[in-house]
Amino acid sequence: MLPLVRPGRAAAPLRRLCRRILLLSSSPQTPSPSSSSSPYSTKISPLLLLLSPRPSPASGGAWRWRGVSSCAVRAVDVGGEAASTSSDLSSPYLSVRIRCRKEDAEVLSEGLLCFGATSVTVDDIAAAGNLDEITITSIYAHGEDVDSSVSNAASSAGLEYKPVYETSVGKQCDWVTVVQETYESTKVINGLWVIPKWRTPPDPQAINIIINPGLAFGTGEHPTTKLCLLLLRETVKGGERLLDYGTGTGVLGIAALKMGAALSTGIDIDPQAVTSACENMMLNGIDSNKMLLYLVPTNAQAACFPNIDKSEENKPTGGLELKSSKGSYDIVAANILLNPLLELVEDIIGYAKPGGIVAVSGILTEQVPKVEEAYSRYLENISVSEIDGWACLQGSRKA
Amino acid sequence: MATTLKDAVARKPVLATIRLIVPAGAARPAPPVGPALGFYRLNLMAFCKDFNARTQKYKAETPMQVTLTAYKDSTFEFVVKSPPVSWFLKKAAGIETASGRPGHNMVSSLTLRHVYEIAKLKQSDPYCKHMSIEALCKSIIGTANSMGIEIVKDL
Numbered sequence: 001m002l003p004l005v006r007p008g009r010a011a012a013p014l015r016r017l018c019r020r021i022l023l024l025s026s027s028p029q030t031p032s033p034s035s036s037s038s039p040y041s042t043k044i045s046p047l048l049l050l051l052s053p054r055p056s057p058a059s060g061g062a063w064r065w066r067g068v069s070s071c072a073v074r075a076v077d078v079g080g081e082a083a084s085t086s087s088d089l090s091s092p093y094l095s096v097r098i099r100c101r102k103e104d105a106e107v108l109s110e111g112l113l114c115f116g117a118t119s120v121t122v123d124d125i126a127a128a129g130n131l132d133e134i135t136i137t138s139i140y141a142h143g144e145d146v147d148s149s150v151s152n153a154a155s156s157a158g159l160e161y162k163p164v165y166e167t168s169v170g171k172q173c174d175w176v177t178v179v180q181e182t183y184e185s186t187k188v189i190n191g192l193w194v195i196p197k198w199r200t201p202p203d204p205q206a207i208n209i210i211i212n213p214g215l216a217f218g219t220g221e222h223p224t225t226k227l228c229l230l231l232l233r234e235t236v237k238g239g240e241r242l243l244d245y246g247t248g249t250g251v252l253g254i255a256a257l258k259m260g261a262a263l264s265t266g267i268d269i270d271p272q273a274v275t276s277a278c279e280n281m282m283l284n285g286i287d288s289n290k291m292l293l294y295l296v297p298t299n300a301q302a303a304c305f306p307n308i309d310k311s312e313e314n315k316p317t318g319g320l321e322l323k324s325s326k327g328s329y330d331i332v333a334a335n336i337l338l339n340p341l342l343e344l345v346e347d348i349i350g351y352a353k354p355g356g357i358v359a360v361s362g363i364l365t366e367q368v369p370k371v372e373e374a375y376s377r378y379l380e381n382i383s384v385s386e387i388d389g390w391a392c393l394q395g396s397r398k399a
Numbered sequence: 400m401a402t403t404l405k406d407a408v409a410r411k412p413v414l415a416t417i418r419l420i421v422p423a424g425a426a427r428p429a430p431p432v433g434p435a436l437g438f439y440r441l442n443l444m445a446f447c448k449d450f451n452a453r454t455q456k457y458k459a460e461t462p463m464q465v466t467l468t469a470y471k472d473s474t475f476e477f478v479v480k481s482p483p484v485s486w487f488l489k490k491a492a493g494i495e496t497a498s499g500r501p502g503h504n505m506v507s508s509l510t511l512r513h514v515y516e517i518a519k520l521k522q523s524d525p526y527c528k529h530m531s532i533e534a535l536c537k538s539i540i541g542t543a544n545s546m547g548i549e550i551v552k553d554l
Binding site: 093095113114115118120121122124137139151155189213215217219221222224241337338339362363366367390 | 414415416417418419420424428429432434435438439445448449451452453459464471483484485497504532542545
């Protein structure tokens with residue numbers, strides 16, 4: 001039925017036909033996710049407002065960051081599914097491998113990004129050696145029209161040929177269960193380690209915090225986590241009450257308890273974080289009445305959300321308990337990001353008791369002045385510690 | 400800039416170059432970040448945290464272009480650049496998607512003034528600094544044409 005196909009260029013149309021049939025039959029038409037929901041305007045001024053004050057000349061506007069990819073991201077398997085909250089996590093994506101000439105790779109990648117690809121990866125050009133052609137791997141959201149995207153990209157890049165490509169459907173969860181073996185135990189300081197769940201602590205005498213990272217922040221090897229852990233090390237003497245604002249994996253709360261605190265409370269707006277923290281709490285053998293976890297709504301008012309603890313009882317008064325504990329914490333640690341820190345100043349400070357320590361991190365060194373300005377209204381004895389370009393600001397609440 | 404991306408390439412063996420568009424302040428280990436970085440076993444969480452911290456100064460959800468260089472020793476570097484020209488054009492023209500048949504169907508039109516403003520914004524991007532405003536404008540007009548947006552002198 002199918003005509004004889006000569007290898008080479010002629011194969012492309014046939015392949016395209018097959019792809020089209022495959023795509024049409026396999027996936028229902030899903031609307032492509034809209035990238036931006038901000039209102040459109042034909043005036044110029046909103047464009048100019050988009051970028052806030054230009055970066056300072058010193059920073060140059062572009063940044064580099066060296067990362068060690070020792071962390072594995074494993075799906076949180078408390079409850080079984082990785083795709084609990086966000087549907088993005090479980091929906092398949094399209095992975096398209098495109099072959100093109102070496103010199104066209106740059107322009108073609110630009111074009112692909114312009115026309116709907118969510119990411120474009122070019123395998124090392126130097127390693128291709130004498131080969132004329134290299135492979136570009138491009139990822140599209142499920143349901144996108146790959147064919148028209150590739151042809152639009154090719155024509156805008158000025159290519160006279162249509163690049164040959166093949167599509168495969170990838171499932172989200174695969175990459176999440178990535179190499180766990182490469183995730184190493186991290187030594188924060190002498191006598192304090194953060195150990196992934198599947199490793200044995202190299203120093204059984206030290207304080208070892210066992211973490212199963214999942215999809216929450218706080219695996220122990222990021223400089224900001226280290227900064228906060230060091231701070232806790234200095235300030236926790238025994239019997240304190242700690243609030244971990246933006247708890248992630250719960251690493252700070254667990255660390256404080258292991259160092260002698262009386263009570264840890266962790267709050268987060270991300271349900272996955274709370275689940276992850278719950279699991280880590282159990283891994284470390286923490287009693288449920290020593291560590292409380294709350295899921296708070298994003299407007300940062302702990303209204304009536306249930307208290308998620310080991311016994312998984314849904315206490316309707318959970319939110320009220322949290323509210324009533326305002327102003328009673330000896331230590332409040334908030335390792336989040338600059339913008340939330342600036343917006344939620346009053347909320348964060350509100351939880352600390354007068355004279356209590358408040359520590360904020362997740363900020364770059366260059367962002368410290370802004371944070372200091374916002375927090376100096378409420379804090380005294382402010383000091384800043386830094387590791388690797390990341391900073392942690394601490395102070396005690398004014399009476 | 401002390402070291403350019405090219406120098407970095409010369410220093411360590413490069414495994415791959417990954418280009419992504421990620422909304423500012425909203426990097427999560429889901430697509431587009433997840434599959435692209437996960438494939439090379441890169442530390443997703445660290446990238447997300449770092450990227451979010453560095454893009455705090457931009458309006459939330461603005462799509463930023465990111466170029467990551469993954470090295471053979473599982474480390475990586477990344478550079479954050481301004482949003483793609485096509486995004487600026489779409490915002491200025493007030494359209495959601497570009498034309499399906501550029502050259503045949505024109506979706507919208509913009510004036511030279513729009514082009515100039517976009518070029519000025521793009522020039523603040525250190526990777527376009529070396530280009531003159533004229534060259535930037537020409538390239539923006541080219542992109543507009545390939546999207547089906549007409550550029551006229553005056554609306």
